[in-house]
Amino acid sequence: MARNTQVPAEHDAPPITKILAGYVASHPSRGWSDAVDHEAHRTFLNWLGCAVGAARHEAADAALAAIAELQPAPQATVAGRSERVDMASAALVNGITSHTFDFDDTHLKTIIHPAGPVASALLALAEHKGLDGREVVDALVLGIDVACRLGNLVYPEHYDRGWHITGTTGMLGAAAGCARLLKLDAQRTQMALGIAASQPIGLREQFGTMTKPFHPGGAARAGLMSALLAAQGFTASPRALEAPRGWAQVVSTKTAWNEATDELGERFEISFNSYKPFACGIVIHPSIDACVQLRERGVRAEQVERIELRVHSLVLELTGKKEPADGLEGKFSVYHGCAAGLIFGRAGEPEYEDAIVNRPDMVALRRKVVATVDDSIDEASADVTAVLTDGRQVHVFVEHAIGSLQRPMTDAMLEGKFTQLAQPVIGAERTRGLIEACWGLGRAPDLRALTALARP
Amino acid sequence: MARNTQVPAEHDAPPITKILAGYVASHPSRGWSDAVDHEAHRTFLNWLGCAVGAARHEAADAALAAIAELQPAPQATVAGRSERVDMASAALVNGITSHTFDFDDTHLKTIIHPAGPVASALLALAEHKGLDGREVVDALVLGIDVACRLGNLVYPEHYDRGWHITGTTGMLGAAAGCARLLKLDAQRTQMALGIAASQPIGLREQFGTMTKPFHPGGAARAGLMSALLAAQGFTASPRALEAPRGWAQVVSTKTAWNEATDELGERFEISFNSYKPFACGIVIHPSIDACVQLRERGVRAEQVERIELRVHSLVLELTGKKEPADGLEGKFSVYHGCAAGLIFGRAGEPEYEDAIVNRPDMVALRRKVVATVDDSIDEASADVTAVLTDGRQVHVFVEHAIGSLQRPMTDAMLEGKFTQLAQPVIGAERTRGLIEACWGLGRAPDLRALTALARP
Numbered sequence: 073m074a075r076n077t078q079v080p081a082e083h084d085a086p087p088i089t090k091i092l093a094g095y096v097a098s099h100p101s102r103g104w105s106d107a108v109d110h111e112a113h114r115t116f117l118n119w120l121g122c123a124v125g126a127a128r129h130e131a132a133d134a135a136l137a138a139i140a141e142l143q144p145a146p147q148a149t150v151a152g153r154s155e156r157v158d159m160a161s162a163a164l165v166n167g168i169t170s171h172t173f174d175f176d177d178t179h180l181k182t183i184i185h186p187a188g189p190v191a192s193a194l195l196a197l198a199e200h201k202g203l204d205g206r207e208v209v210d211a212l213v214l215g216i217d218v219a220c221r222l223g224n225l226v227y228p229e230h231y232d233r234g235w236h237i238t239g240t241t242g243m244l245g246a247a248a249g250c251a252r253l254l255k256l257d258a259q260r261t262q263m264a265l266g267i268a269a270s271q272p273i274g275l276r277e278q279f280g281t282m283t284k285p286f287h288p289g290g291a292a293r294a295g296l297m298s299a300l301l302a303a304q305g306f307t308a309s310p311r312a313l314e315a316p317r318g319w320a321q322v323v324s325t326k327t328a329w330n331e332a333t334d335e336l337g338e339r340f341e342i343s344f345n346s347y348k349p350f351a352c353g354i355v356i357h358p359s360i361d362a363c364v365q366l367r368e369r370g371v372r373a374e375q376v377e378r379i380e381l382r383v384h385s386l387v388l389e390l391t392g393k394k395e396p397a398d399g400l401e402g403k404f405s406v407y408h409g410c411a412a413g414l415i416f417g418r419a420g421e422p423e424y425e426d427a428i429v430n431r432p433d434m435v436a437l438r439r440k441v442v443a444t445v446d447d448s449i450d451e452a453s454a455d456v457t458a459v460l461t462d463g464r465q466v467h468v469f470v471e472h473a474i475g476s477l478q479r480p481m482t483d484a485m486l487e488g489k490f491t492q493l494a495q496p497v498i499g500a501e502r503t504r505g506l507i508e509a510c511w512g513l514g515r516a517p518d519l520r521a522l523t524a525l526a527r528p
Numbered sequence: 529m530a531r532n533t534q535v536p537a538e539h540d541a542p543p544i545t546k547i548l549a550g551y552v553a554s555h556p557s558r559g560w561s562d563a564v565d566h567e568a569h570r571t572f573l574n575w576l577g578c579a580v581g582a583a584r585h586e587a588a589d590a591a592l593a594a595i596a597e598l599q600p601a602p603q604a605t606v607a608g609r610s611e612r613v614d615m616a617s618a619a620l621v622n623g624i625t626s627h628t629f630d631f632d633d634t635h636l637k638t639i640i641h642p643a644g645p646v647a648s649a650l651l652a653l654a655e656h657k658g659l660d661g662r663e664v665v666d667a668l669v670l671g672i673d674v675a676c677r678l679g680n681l682v683y684p685e686h687y688d689r690g691w692h693i694t695g696t697t698g699m700l701g702a703a704a705g706c707a708r709l710l711k712l713d714a715q716r717t718q719m720a721l722g723i724a725a726s727q728p729i730g731l732r733e734q735f736g737t738m739t740k741p742f743h744p745g746g747a748a749r750a751g752l753m754s755a756l757l758a759a760q761g762f763t764a765s766p767r768a769l770e771a772p773r774g775w776a777q778v779v780s781t782k783t784a785w786n787e788a789t790d791e792l793g794e795r796f797e798i799s800f801n802s803y804k805p806f807a808c809g810i811v812i813h814p815s816i817d818a819c820v821q822l823r824e825r826g827v828r829a830e831q832v833e834r835i836e837l838r839v840h841s842l843v844l845e846l847t848g849k850k851e852p853a854d855g856l857e858g859k860f861s862v863y864h865g866c867a868a869g870l871i872f873g874r875a876g877e878p879e880y881e882d883a884i885v886n887r888p889d890m891v892a893l894r895r896k897v898v899a900t901v902d903d904s905i906d907e908a909s910a911d912v913t914a915v916l917t918d919g920r921q922v923h924v925f926v927e928h929a930i931g932s933l934q935r936p937m938t939d940a941m942l943e944g945k946f947t948q949l950a951q952p953v954i955g956a957e958r959t960r961g962l963i964e965a966c967w968g969l970g971r972a973p974d975l976r977a978l979t980a981l982a983r984p
Contacts, residue, residue: 131762138756142614145599158598234773239726267739270695271746275726275765277773283723283764286757290727300594301742306587308739309731317690318733 085314088332093262117510119187125493126172127152131282148196149523152497159196167192167289182223188288189242190215193296205516215249220341224331226324236274239287243268246295266308267298269319349475350419352403357473358454363413382446382455402429407438420492541770544788549718573966574803575643581949582628583608587738604652605979608953615652623648623745638679644744645698646671649752661972671705676797680787682780692730695743699724702751722764723754725775805931806875808859813929814910819869838902838911858885863894876948
């Protein structure tokens with residue numbers, strides 16, 4: 073006999089599933105500022121560069137080999153690959169590759185990486201359906217808004233419990249965006265959100281394995297399929313997000329309902345998206361940034377006697393590896409990061425290759441970095457002094473690293489990052505063309521030119 | 529800057545991911561009693577009947593229409609349908625249909641419906657790969673064992689929080705079973721469980737919508753894909769089930785680790801599987817059973833003056849609808865259930881059609897049922913007395929209803945249920961053949977004959 077269990081408290085939850093669905097279905101195309109619209113293009117460019125860049129990673133190979141078992145129809149592009157697969161599988165793989173290098177975008181309020189689930193679903197669906205770029209940009213802004221607003225609603229308790237929030241809100245953002253692309257009415261959009269609500273994907277325990285980037289990929293796929301199901305009349309609870317046994321109350325003890333609806337249609341969470349300039353944990357970024365600035369001020373590795381680094385204790389706690397043996401260990405070494413910043417002026421994925429980490433000049437320079445803990449310095453800052461062999465000292469203080477909301481990467485920097493990621497995979501010419509295609513997304517009559525350029 | 533959150537307590541969790549993977553990979557074929565093996569066949573038969581029976585439901589139509597958008601390869605059978613789709617989609621749809629009538633199997637300790645996720649994945653994979661029936665039966669026993677053991681580990685706290693436990697353990701059972709079918713070694717089986725652990729599917733809020741049966745379907749699909757990914761070298765945490773931020777501790781406050789491993793390979797949870805004889809909530813079953821027994825003792829509707837029903841208060845609380853207007857309401861009416869038991873000797877899906885609920889003789893008889901609350905009677909029991917027009921009284925007391933663990937349905941009853949479900953969809957001849965094919969599953973050289981019979 074089934075147990076007669078108690079229903080959790082209602083907490084006067086507002087009908088957010090319905091409200092968000094109505095918003096997604098009816099908000100005007102480009103119903104936001106030029107700055108928001110441009111941020112959507114920056115988000116798309118950054119996402120696509122990450123996806124192309126990791127296209128040859130063994131996680132992509134394994135995922136595509138598994139998908140090949142299903143004999144997929146060639147409906148949609150896998151960024152950076154020649155294979156074409158059905159649109160749901162393309163959403164999955166592009167979501168995986170975009171997060172494989174941990175180099176994708178970050179909504180800093182929730183540490184959601186929103187483009188992975190949302191853009192991966194949208195590109196696949198729009199490509200197959202022959203939709204135009206304006207529809208994709210609209211759906212991207214709205215889908216990311218839904219995912220991040222729902223993230224705000226449950227963060228940080230939800231994340232602290234162990235959920236990888238990118239995949240546990242991302243399926244809702246992807247469902248919202250795909251519902252928009254499919255022009256579902258408010259009622260069917262509500263069903264799409266409802267179907268997706270049953271499919272949160274991601275445990276933090278998976279960090280360090282291929283299943284971590286699987287989370288945004290799986291969320292992209294789940295969101296896309298939820299919208300396709302809703303379009304066919306598949307039903308779900310109209311209160312799937314807010315009901316006592318609905319998504320928010322099941323996955324989180326915090327349920328700040330107002331986060332879902334405050335300033336809806338006026339404040340867009342994509343405005344708070346950020347992009348990593350360096351292919352490592354964000355805690356090292358101020359130190360690398362400072363060393364890049366030293367280089368820009370003329371400091372050369374061969375002139376350096378030592379580099380005095382003063383940082384918050386957390387930096388050395390998380391990334392204090394003095395003698396990294398390979399690229400992966402290099403990501404946990406502020407010493408290597410500083411050397412890369414000074415020698416290369418950057419710290420992208422290539423600067424974390426094993427050969428670079430072990431290159432004699434890099435090893436020599438990182439050993440000249442003397443790090444001191446100073447908790448009067450914020451975690452987001454770094455104080456660096458280069459002491460040169462001629463006795464001169466060059467001092468740089470970074471309050472907020474490049475890539476932070478206070479000092480966002482410029483469009484040119486995003487292009488540089490994109491190029492570094494994409495060029496080894498698709499070549500220089502396609503890379504240049506693809507950058508242009510991304511900036512022109514909102515005006516593209518369809519996605520054929522863009523997706524053709526994204527294949528090698 | 530990312531928050532530095534506290535890691536939850538370890539609770540000395542044993543390495544259950546590894547232990548269960550080793551068990552699934554290495555337990556001998558048919559390494560259990562004949563009774564266990566026969567139960568697997570009963571589970572399979574009951575599952576397939578439910579799936580075929582609901583094949584024309586609008587939930588199946590909507591799901592297949594959405595899947596058709598992916599242009600799936602015709603790899604595997606959708607039970608009761610002529611369409612063939614890729615094996616992952618077949619797993620999804622068969623999982624949906626098998627749970628659509630709420631008529632599938634129940635592991636009573638956890639109220640998991642284990643066959644939906646597990647058998648749906650196995651049939652699709654085995655059909656496409658040309659595997660034999662013995663392998664399917666082995667994988668079914670082991671997959672259901674994994675799902676239900678993990679259910680025992682977290683039940684009831686996990687269910688009380690709002691998770692639909694069938695889909696939140698089912699992906700693990702499906703992954704285990706598919707890993708077994710694919711002959712993955714222990715290490716890759718561990719990865720399959722790990723990948724699946726990130727994908728629990730199902731909120732209780734969805735009850736009453738198509739997303740409820742989507743849960744076992746989605747779990748079947750997720751488990752199958754997890755095994756395919758693991759086979760290709762995709763990685764996950766080797767401690768995905770038990771780690772502090774792993775599945776069990778994220779989705780439940782109860783983590784009775786011993787439930788995963790006690791008597792492993794000696795006690796098989798499929799032994800505790802049960803099958804519903806009546807297509808309604810289990811709380812009405814004792815009353816219907818009693819009325820079926822009245823009929824068997826010669827009582828006819830036209831002889832009845834009144835039926836005196838004494839039941840636990842919960843029965844009337846949940847199913848006290850006196851004048852049900854249609855089939856759906858009929859499922860919440862113990863009065864209709866009693867009338868069906870006496871007039872038809874059964875209460876399958878056809879006895880819940882709108883026309884039957886409103887048939888004059890049914891309405892007249894259900895109005896003669898006088899229900900009295902008596903909390904000295906257990907929820908699992910019912911006391912029924914037929915008072916006849918000639919003054920005679922016929923009394924039946926049901927302690928445990930047919931279909932309970934104490935009074936399991938006989939094989940003949942399961943065949944009758946199967947026939948009632950399948951015959952309207954695939955016809956009498958195929959229905960008889962399919963029943964034989966199910967009983968012979970463990971000896972089938974491949975699944976071609978069985979799946980051919982399951983199509984109309």
